[in-house]
Amino acid sequence: MSSHSPHGQSPLRTVQVLGGGNAASSAHVRSLAAGLVARGVRVTVCAPTESDHAYDFTGAGADHVPVPRSSDPASVAALRAACTDADLVHAHGLHASFRAVLALGGRRTPLVVTWHNRAHAEGARAHLLRLLERRVARAAAVVLGTTSDLVDRARRTGARDARLAAVALPGPRRAEEDPERPRAKVRAELGAIGRPLLMAVGSLERPRGYDVLLDAARVWGRLDPVPLVAVAGEGPLRAELQRRIEDEALPVRLLGRRDDVSELLAAADLALLPGAGESRSVLAQEALHARVPLVAALTGGVRELVGDAAELVPHGDADAFADAVVRLLADPERRELLRESGIRQAATWPSEDETVAQVLSVYDELTQPLPMI
Structure with missing residues (x-):
C-alpha cells in the first residue's frame, strides 16, 4: 500500500480529529497514529490538550494540535487551519465529525468518519443528534462503523459509502504495567x-x-x-x-x-x-x-x-x-x-496491524489519482 500523496511527491498527510473521546476512540486514534507513522504517513491529531496528556499522541510520532471539544468559531478555525494542506481528514465520533465538516466547508479534501458508538440523547437533543448524523453521513466520503448496527444506521442516515471498521484493542501501554x-x-x-x-x-x-x-x-x-x-x-x-x-x-x-x-x-x-x-x-x-x-x-x-x-x-x-x-x-x-x-x-478480532492496513487501504482509495484511460 502506498503512503504517498495524490501527486506522488511527498508522504500522505492525514489529520485525525478527536472530540473529548471515550476510552475506545482515544486508544484507537493513538494506535492508528502509531501504525500510520510507522508506514510513512504524516499524522496530525487534533484533540483537546488533556487527551494528548492521557494518550500521548506525540509519543506515537504524530503532531498534536490542541482543539477544544467545542463547535464555537475559534475551535472550528483552529481545526480549519490544521486541515489546510491535509490530503485526507479522518474524524472519530459524531461531534468531532461535525466539527470536521464545518472546518472543511466546501473543500474537496476527502473526509473519513469512524462512528465508535451511537450518541444517546432525549427530547429536543435527540432531534438535533439526528440532524448532525445526517449532515455528517452525507458529507463523508466513507463512514466506518465499529459494529454492523452502526454501519446500517449510517446507510439509513444517507451515507454514500458505509463499511464495517476493523478496530483492534490496543495492547497495554508498558509504562502502566x-x-x-x-x-x-x-x-x-x-x-x-x-x-x-x-x-x-x-x-x-x-x-x-x-x-x-x-x-x-x-x-x-x-x-x-x-x-x-x-x-x-x-x-x-x-x-x-x-x-x-x-x-x-x-x-x-x-x-x-x-x-x-x-x-x-x-x-x-x-x-x-x-x-x-x-x-x-x-x-x-x-x-x-x-x-x-x-x-x-x-x-x-x-x-x-x-x-x-x-x-x-x-x-x-x-x-x-x-x-x-x-x-x-x-x-x-x-x-x-x-x-x-x-x-x-x-482470536477472531482484528489485530492492530490489520486495523491500520484497512484504514490505509481506504485512504489510498480516496487519495490515489484515477488511472488514465
Whole structure:
C-alpha cells in the first residue's frame, strides 16, 4: 500500500480529529497514529490538550494540535487551519465529525468518519443528534462503523459509502504495567480477601447502567461471603451513586479514575458490563483477553463482539443481571468454559496491524489519482 500523496511527491498527510473521546476512540486514534507513522504517513491529531496528556499522541510520532471539544468559531478555525494542506481528514465520533465538516466547508479534501458508538440523547437533543448524523453521513466520503448496527444506521442516515471498521484493542501501554503487583496484592488493596471480586469499568454516566448494578448489588449483599463490587471510573453520577451505596449499605466501592485497569481486571473473579458504553466495549475485550468471565447487558454490538463467550442478560433488568452473577459464582465449570470461549473469540478480532492496513487501504482509495484511460 502506498503512503504517498495524490501527486506522488511527498508522504500522505492525514489529520485525525478527536472530540473529548471515550476510552475506545482515544486508544484507537493513538494506535492508528502509531501504525500510520510507522508506514510513512504524516499524522496530525487534533484533540483537546488533556487527551494528548492521557494518550500521548506525540509519543506515537504524530503532531498534536490542541482543539477544544467545542463547535464555537475559534475551535472550528483552529481545526480549519490544521486541515489546510491535509490530503485526507479522518474524524472519530459524531461531534468531532461535525466539527470536521464545518472546518472543511466546501473543500474537496476527502473526509473519513469512524462512528465508535451511537450518541444517546432525549427530547429536543435527540432531534438535533439526528440532524448532525445526517449532515455528517452525507458529507463523508466513507463512514466506518465499529459494529454492523452502526454501519446500517449510517446507510439509513444517507451515507454514500458505509463499511464495517476493523478496530483492534490496543495492547497495554508498558509504562502502566507493574509486574510487582500480583493478583493477591491487588485484591488485598481493594479489600477482597476471602470474597469474590466483581469489576466494572467506565465513566459514571447514565447510559452505563450503574443504577442496574446497584440494584443487583442489593441481591449480592445476601450472599455468603458477600462479593465486593469495584468500579473504576469517574463522572457526573459519582455523588448520587456514593449516596446510594452508603444509604443502602451496598458492597460497592467507587475507585475513581485508575491507570491500572488491566491489573484490577486480571485480579477479578467476574467482569461486569451493566449498561451501554462503547459499541466495541474496551472492558469486554480486556476481560476476554484476560480470561475473566463477563456478565453483560445485551446492548448495541455486544453480541457481535463477544459471541457466546459471555453471560448476556436483557438490558435494564437488574434481577436477571443479579441472577446471572449468582449462578456464575456458584458454577466453576461454567466460568472455565467462558474463559476458554473468550480466548477463542478474542482470536477472531482484528489485530492492530490489520486495523491500520484497512484504514490505509481506504485512504489510498480516496487519495490515489484515477488511472488514465
